[in-house]
Amino acid sequence: MPRVVVDVVLKPEISDPQGQAVLGALGRLGHQGVTGVRQGKHFVLDVEGTPDEAELRQIAETLLANPVIEDVELHLTES
Amino acid sequence: MRIGVVTFPGSLDDVDAARAVRLAGGEAVPLWHADDDLGAVDAVVLPGGFSYGDYLRAGAIAARQPLVRAVVDRARAGMPVLGICNGFQVLCEAGLLPGALTRNSHLHFRNRDQGLRVERADTAWTSSYATGQTIVVPVKNGEGRYVGADADLDALEGEGRVVVRYVGGNPNGSSRDIAGVTSADGRVVGLMPHPEHAVEDLTGPSTDGLGFFTSVLQGAVSA
Numbered sequence: 001m002p003r004v005v006v007d008v009v010l011k012p013e014i015s016d017p018q019g020q021a022v023l024g025a026l027g028r029l030g031h032q033g034v035t036g037v038r039q040g041k042h043f044v045l046d047v048e049g050t051p052d053e054a055e056l057r058q059i060a061e062t063l064l065a066n067p068v069i070e071d072v073e074l075h076l077t078e079s
Numbered sequence: 080m081r082i083g084v085v086t087f088p089g090s091l092d093d094v095d096a097a098r099a100v101r102l103a104g105g106e107a108v109p110l111w112h113a114d115d116d117l118g119a120v121d122a123v124v125l126p127g128g129f130s131y132g133d134y135l136r137a138g139a140i141a142a143r144q145p146l147v148r149a150v151v152d153r154a155r156a157g158m159p160v161l162g163i164c165n166g167f168q169v170l171c172e173a174g175l176l177p178g179a180l181t182r183n184s185h186l187h188f189r190n191r192d193q194g195l196r197v198e199r200a201d202t203a204w205t206s207s208y209a210t211g212q213t214i215v216v217p218v219k220n221g222e223g224r225y226v227g228a229d230a231d232l233d234a235l236e237g238e239g240r241v242v243v244r245y246v247g248g249n250p251n252g253s254s255r256d257i258a259g260v261t262s263a264d265g266r267v268v269g270l271m272p273h274p275e276h277a278v279e280d281l282t283g284p285s286t287d288g289l290g291f292f293t294s295v296l297q298g299a300v301s302a
Contacts, residue, residue, distance in 0.1 A: 010181075011228075013228060013229070014181065014226055015184065015226075015252075017182055017183070017184050017185070017186050017252075018182060018186065021186060063135070063139070063143065064135070066136055066139070066172065066179055068171070068177075068178065068179045068227065069179045069181060069226060069227075
């Protein structure tokens with residue numbers, strides 16, 4: 001069955017306090033090499049039949065992400 | 080004047096909002112999220128809480144319900160709408176107000192009595208105040224940080240659409256201390272603080288919040 005993965009992450013200009021908290025924890029754990037963390041959401045959609053990419057993009061951009069503050073990426077795979 | 084107050088699964092402040100409407104002299108009309116239409120209401124309040132558990136994003140699922148789409152349509156035709164806290168998040172998610180509300184910069188839920196400066200006293204919901212007046216009402220949120228692209232915020236400020244601004248400390252890291260904004264026509268207002276919790280001396284830090292509800296009633300009289 002076709003599977004569509006949608007990744008949503010805050011736009012670079014929107015500050016991400018959750019990502020910054022994770023970065024702080026990494027520093028305390030000694031992982032000094034990590035210099036930035038952005039936290040986002042990951043959706044996995046199982047789709048019947050041939051995926052309609054335009055429809056899926058619409059779903060991603062109008063519901064799964066808020067385009068005012070978030071960027072979205074679609075990846076088509078097979079489950 | 081009949082003012083609809085919408086209850087979603089997870090709404091918390093619908094009863095207080097309806098009470099504030101009544102104390103101001105209006106008739107509060109309960110609306111249920113699954114209702115087909117708004118019926119004969121003259122204005123709508125979207126109350127605070129955690130509609131649909133705030134799953135996905137705060138206000139995101141409520142904003143896409145048919146009843147809220149009906150609110151959006153009526154608002155675009157001039158009906159006054161007030162979104163408080165979660166209601167503000169719903170209005171931003173529905174595209175009726177610009178910007179978005181995100182996780183507080185300090186990552187904590189913050190509740191306290193909050194000073195606000197009224198920047199616009201000529202909207203449907205703030206005409207009972209004076210421009211520059213400071214009021215105190217409760218604020219309580221975990222995702223109340225108002226954000227937008229700098230250019231969009233510049234445009235918003237340029238158009239004078241910031242209605243209330245935090246004074247005496249910014250509780251959530253909102254850009255430019257913005258606590259509430261309005262639509263271009265001044266009929267739709269959204270704010271994170273809770274005027275409906277400041278309408279009686281017994282339970283609130285002040286009665287400063289009552290002005291939001293008397294404003295819309297006065298507007299109906301003068302219209």
